[in-house]
Ligand SMILES: [Zn+2]
């Protein structure tokens with residue numbers, strides 16, 4: 112547990128991070144602030160890994176390795192006037208400044224103590240784009256040495272300081288799917304001479320719910336598509352449309368369901384194109400796998416969090432939003448959990464939102480309890 116002086120130092124770090132918000136993939140100053148704090152205040156071995164920062168806490172080479180991850184990127188702010196001090200075009204609207212500070216707080220709380228295992232503290236960028244965790248998982252050989260991984264997110268709308276836990280899926284998988292169809296133009300008087308993609312794209316938009324029903328086969332788990340955009344043809348009334356794009360966001364409790372839905376959409380688009388002599392191309396963007404916890408790890412965590420004096424709320428439903436920690440959980444058993452930010456706290460990503468420093472203490476206590 113942190114004493115008042117340590118808490119004040121961690122809160123001051125949180126405010127320094129808040130004052131240098133950096134967009135996903137550009138967390139340069141953020142990384143150096145965190146590294147400087149750890150070098151000044153702890154005995155951890157700090158390694159700059161390029162896009163991310165690793166801090167190793169070694170108790171013995173033969174002991175098991177566990178990983179704890181914090182994200183550190185800020186949100187882009189469209190059209191925001193440049194901050195004179197930092198040239199900032201971003202702000203910490205998701206509380207990643209608080210997550211990074213809390214993980215530094217854990218390092219501080221553990222100074223001079225033994226926990227019986229080695230720890231890798233992972234400060235990861237680019238969570239908001241879904242690229243950061245993937246880059247760590249694909250480019251870091253020591254990931255395979257980890258026996259456990261944990262991460263948390265502050266979550267408004269729940270009791271302040273409560274640990275929010277869920278067995279199985281914690282947060283949904285999601286991705287953007289673009290279907291681009293290219294046909295042939297024709298005079299509006301003779302549309303049959305061309306190949307017009309609008310009907311096919313419209314059918315795809317309307318038929319996806321039926322494909323979803325086929326995949327779910329009556330199960331009540333979530334799988335949904337949101338119609339993001341349908342851009343086709345133009346405003347020349349003498350010309351039949353010859354190209355168009357349908358953009359969908361696919362979201363669900365299981366990555367496998369989304370994969371199956373993508374295959375069905377592709378198959379139907381390709382069959383429709385073949386019948387009319389059109390071409391289609393597909394693009395996936397913002398891919399987040401499901402963030403699914405290990406049942407045994409959650410079962411072990413629940414009593415530990417309660418014994419540490421934390422209020423524990425077991426969530427009924429997974430979060431609809433996505434989180435890139437799912438890439439870690441595909442490789443290493445672990446748990447992603449929430450810290451309630453208060454029932455009335457402004458929502459994540461809203462203009463009013465700022466990380467609440469009162470959450471640092473319960474976040475550190477939760478991490479300590481899990482170790
Ligand atoms: Zn966010």
Ligand SMILES: [Zn+2]
Nearest residue numbers: 205206207264
């Ligand atoms: Zn976030």
